[in-house]
Amino acid sequence: MAVAHEATEEIHVVTYTTYTLVWAALVGLTLLLSSISLLHVGGGRWDALAAFIISPLKAALVVFFFMHLKYEKTLFRVMLMVTLCIIIIFLGLTFLDVALR
C-alpha cells in the first residue's frame, strides 16, 4: 500500500502540553543564566559554572523533546554519544597539546 507508510511505523505524537512545558523551562533557564551572568551573582564566580551547566541542559531539552530523541530508537542516541565523544576528545587533546607545548 502506498498510503499511511509513516503512520504505520509507531509514531509518537508529542502533546502540545509537553512542548509548552519544555519551552517554559528553556525560557526560564535562559533568564536564570543571563541574570546570574549580568547581575554578577556571587561576584562573577558562578558565571562559568552556570554557563557550563545550564547551556548543555538547555541543549538536552531541545534534543530530547523538540527533536524527539526521547522517542527515537537507541541507534540515534548512540550516534549522538559518538559525536559528543569525538568533540570531547578533539577538545581534550587540543587542550593537552596547547598546555604541554
Added chain:
Amino acid sequence: MSDVAAEAVRAGHAHEEHRDYEGAKLGMWLFLFSECMLFGGLFVLYAMYRADHPRAFSAGGGHMDALLGVANTLVLLTGSFAVASSITALQRGRRKLAMGLVGTTILTGVAFMIVKAVEWSGHIRQGYFPHSHLLQGKPGEQLFFSLYYVMTGLHGVHVIAGIAVLTAALVLMARGKVTQEHFVFLENAALYWHLVDIIWIFLLPLFYLAA
C-alpha cells in the same frame, strides 16, 4: 486469468512510491552531526584563544549588547517551540494550524536576522572589527571579534538556510505533498531548525555573557 492478476500486481507496484521514514530521519541526523563537527571546531578554537586571552575576551564581551543576545535567544526558542508544535498539529490532521506555526517560525527567523543586522552594523560603526583603529594593539580583542563575526556569521547563514527549508516545507504543505501521513520533510526541516537553535544556546554565553 493469471495474466490479469500479474498485470494488476505490476500496476500496483508502479503506483507504490518507495518511502523510508526511518532512513530519511537517520540521514538528517547524520548531516546534523557533521554540522556539530563544523561548529565544534570553532568552539575548540574559541576555548583555546579564550584560555590564552581571558581578560581580552572578557573586555570583548563588554562591548556586546547582552540584552539583545538574550532577546534573540528567546526569539529562537519560541521559533523552535512553534515548529515542534507544527509537527503535532500536522500529525493530528490540522494542516492550517501546522502551516501557521511554520509561518511563525519563519517570522522568528527573520526577526532574529534583523536584530543581528542591527548589532553587526552597530559594532562596525563603532569600530569593533578585526584590524580596526580601535582594536590596534589589542590582539586578544581582535581574536574575540574575529571569532564573533565568523561564528555568529556562520550561524546566521544557517538561520537563512533554515528559513529557506521551512519555506519549502510550507509550500509543500500547501500543495498537499507534506501531509498527515507523509510529514518527514517537515520533521527534518524542524530538526535542522532545532540544531540552529542549539548552536545559538552555546553562542549566547560565549559572546554575550562573556564580560
